[in-house]
Amino acid sequence: MLLSIGMLMLSxxxxxxxxxxxxxxxxxxxxxxxxILAYNFENASQTLMTFQHDLVIDFQLKV
Structure with a gap:
């Protein structure tokens, strides 16, 4: 079955x-x-700050 070129081409x-x-x-x-990118960046920054804060608290408790 052959299709014509006109049927295959879009105008x-x-x-x-x-x-x-x-x-x-x-x-x-x-x-x-x-x-979305701004939210992800803000969320990552907040997570990093929380992680750093937790490290400082842990260090102060051990010292």
Whole structure:
């Protein structure tokens, strides 16, 4: 069964539409990605500070 080349190719309008939708979706999700990265960084910093605080307390108790 042979398919014509026309059935396999997308028209220029369809390609433009697909790429435009993907671009807008990507641009709209950038702030979400930035929020996630900022939250993860803040959470990691808080965890590190808590760990350092616990080490100081343990050291003071042993001395």
């Amino acid at each position: 220029a309008t369809q390609v433009y539409t697909i790429l435009t939708v993907q671009l807008f979706a990507f641009l709209n999700l950038l702030p979400v990605e930035a929020d």
